[in-house]
Amino acid sequence: MELRNYATKLGNISPNHRAVVGYLKNFGHAVPINDEVRKRRVELGLEELPPTAFKFKQEGDDKDLKKIEEYMFDLPPVKEEKKEEEES
């Protein structure tokens, strides 16, 4: 685990995994909701959005996710050579 953490610190993290961190910061979830599931939830008699941090963000209260974005899982920028690989 220490090695994995160290690799991340050096910027050796896959684009897919970077995206998952982005989802957490933007939505509070590693797997965000979509329109189809919102509809299903209502059909099942559940609230359209679960009462998690994302619901509050949708209602205009984004203080939780802003703090998570600012203070949590700060990843180093994509390395130049990786950037080139990803773009090619």
Place this chain on the structure above:
Amino acid sequence: MVKENTFAFFLGCIMPNRYPAIEKSTKFVMEKLGYELLDMERATCCPAPGVFRSFNKFDWMVAAARNLCIAEKLDADILTVCNGCFGTLQEVNKHLKQNEEHREMVNKKLKLLGDYEFKGTINVRHIAEVLGYEIGPWGIEDYIVRKVNVKAAIHYGCHFLKPTRIREIESSEGPTIIEDFVEALGIESVRFKEQLTCCGAGGGVKAYDGNASMTIFAEKMKNIDEVKPDIILDICPFCHLQFETGQDYLNKNKSCNYDYPVIHISQLVAYCMGMDQEFIGLQYQLMGRDFIFGGEELTKEEEVA
């Protein structure tokens, strides 16, 4: 002391955002069993152990502690239906209760996130363990209105029992907690090769390398298909997602022809306790959409007996 017969219901990500019928079923089951489920407002991802712990173990603990604090404020133990959420929250909760130095470090960083302080006043429970040990096969008989009559390939997943020194539920080598419980619902468990291995989704594999994830999963499905169960029964929405989308992938890309309904334990128990199949939600799933649970309705005499 936490509130009795009450749980802070930790939703996680995949259940509310992909399989809300599992959420619906869990609420139905727990309320019928006499528990109150409290909303954990402003909770986030647990965060998932395979990915976030690998990136930054300390921040993983802090984010988990933030969720634990929400439940502490509700004075209620956490209930989760997901192995990954259970893995993270149970492990961090236990660790921070025992390690004062880490608790202080985590609490210092928690202040940056809001009015949070980890106190260590609650426990974290998985629904399979609550059903299996607290209600038990002996107790569920009083609540069910019908039994199914199906053969199930039971998938335990990884984080429910492992690491055993932290989970302290039962042996991960030959567990029977789920088999013993669902037998009371009319399920016949069919054993299959390598039954206790990973589905191929966890450990950050599914997000990182879909091909590797599907290679592991294809082996799993081959072993399941050998014993021809009626359903695949799981206790984790992430495994559930893997079994659902994985069968679809193998059908489309590897000339397979799988159509095994994938059922979470909450869905099964809800059906046996009287929930309409419509709310079990198979119509929303990719596999086994036409599967009818059927089974035997219990008569009043049988219910009394």
